[in-house]
Amino acid sequence: MELPVIDLAPYLKFSGELSFDQSLNPELELDPYLKDLCSEVSRILRETGALLVKDPRCSAEDNDRFLDMMEMYFERPDEFKRLQERAHLHYQVGVTPEGVEVPRSLVDEEMQEKLRAMPKEFQPSTPTGPDPKWRYMWRVGPRPSNTRFKELNSEPVIPKGFPEWKDTMDLWGYKMIAAIEAVAEMAATGFGLPKDAFTSLMKQGPHLLAPTGSNLQRHGKEGIVFAGYHYDLNFLTIHGRSRFPGLNIWLRNGQKMEVKVPIGCLLIQTGKQIEWLTAGDCIAGMHEVVVTNRTINAIELAMQQNRSLWRVSSTLFAHIASDAVLKPLGHFAKSPLASKYPAISAGEYVEQELSVINLKGNKGEL
Numbered sequence: 351m352e353l354p355v356i357d358l359a360p361y362l363k364f365s366g367e368l369s370f371d372q373s374l375n376p377e378l379e380l381d382p383y384l385k386d387l388c389s390e391v392s393r394i395l396r397e398t399g400a401l402l403v404k405d406p407r408c409s410a411e412d413n414d415r416f417l418d419m420m421e422m423y424f425e426r427p428d429e430f431k432r433l434q435e436r437a438h439l440h441y442q443v444g445v446t447p448e449g450v451e452v453p454r455s456l457v458d459e460e461m462q463e464k465l466r467a468m469p470k471e472f473q474p475s476t477p478t479g480p481d482p483k484w485r486y487m488w489r490v491g492p493r494p495s496n497t498r499f500k501e502l503n504s505e506p507v508i509p510k511g512f513p514e515w516k517d518t519m520d521l522w523g524y525k526m527i528a529a530i531e532a533v534a535e536m537a538a539t540g541f542g543l544p545k546d547a548f549t550s551l552m553k554q555g556p557h558l559l560a561p562t563g564s565n566l567q568r569h570g571k572e573g574i575v576f577a578g579y580h581y582d583l584n585f586l587t588i589h590g591r592s593r594f595p596g597l598n599i600w601l602r603n604g605q606k607m608e609v610k611v612p613i614g615c616l617l618i619q620t621g622k623q624i625e626w627l628t629a630g631d632c633i634a635g636m637h638e639v640v641v642t643n644r645t646i647n648a649i650e651l652a653m654q655q656n657r658s659l660w661r662v663s664s665t666l667f668a669h670i671a672s673d674a675v676l677k678p679l680g681h682f683a684k685s686p687l688a689s690k691y692p693a694i695s696a697g698e699y700v701e702q703e704l705s706v707i708n709l710k711g712n713k714g715e716l
């Protein structure tokens with residue numbers, strides 16, 4: 351089974367985002383084709399926890415520009431990268447070296463029990479320690495001036511010798527948020543909610559561009575786990591295409607699936623906050639990143655072509671605003687499962703989740 355690709359262009363054109371026809375009435379009824387497209391988006395998110403989209407505003411060249419810069423950064427010696435480490439700020443900005451992030455499946459006994467109960471062929475790889483991947487944290491978008499959840503007063507970190515850093519990070523970050531907003535509107539419509547049901551809660555959310563870098567030269571052996579089995583605690587996560595495959599996701603029916611992202615496409619994954627807002631109609635997608643035989647093939651090709659052996663993911667975690675309330679929306683409030691999702695502010699929810707594994711910050715993964 352392969353995930354279908356949803357082209358966002360017809361929806362963007364309708365909503366005026368592609369500015370072909372600004373005279374379009376934003377309240378205009380969706381035509382049956384677009385309605386079906388929205389239903390398809392919500393159905394795929396519900397059944398797979400992942401969605402492949404093509405957004406005409408985010409080109410393969412944009413993705414390449416971002417990956418090229420991040421490869422160049424991760425190629426630099428560890429001592430250089432550690433200059434951007436802010437451990438005292440709980441890694442909320444700057445670089446997180448490999449060996450710091452701990453996958454939840456390593457510390458959560460309840461999760462470990464569930465994993466052992468899974469059929470062998472669908473069981474995730476077992477990490478033996480912290481994830482051997484680096485990560486860079488860059489905040490994207492405005493933050494509220496008045497909030498119960500003040501972030502640490504930390505300046506963005508820009509590595510020396512990268513004059514294009516800020517522009518490249520911001521460009522990719524804003525484009526990823528724009529794509530997520532379109533999908534969030536379509537999904538809301540497909541779930542039978544007002545089209546701004548999700549996007550209105552995302553305004554001034556603590557969105558985070560958080561690309562990872564995994565050194566395949568050092569760790570490129572089949573079976574090595576770069577990101578152990580986990581879910582994301584944010585609303586939706588989006589990635590551009592990585593130059594090296596390795597992402598596995600678990601469908602709602604428990605089946606494990608290797609994700610292939612076509613060139614020029616983006617991958618969106620459901621996080622815990624959308625699960626909360628839909629009372630579990632859409633659940634947070636479980637996933638892992640592991641070196642597979644396809645990764646090994648891509649490594650061999652990259653070596654022949656003299657390309658970087660760092661696997662970069664261009665991940666952005668989109669969040670619900672910290673002061674907004676997470677609770678089942680609209681008709682989902684009447685779902686029999688709604689009591690499993692009591693009202694809680696998004697900021698408090700994130701703090702609660704992070705305390706489980708003794709981490710602080712607002713990153714999207716556990």
Ligand SMILES: [Fe+2]
Nearest residue numbers: 581582637715
């Ligand atoms: Fe993740």
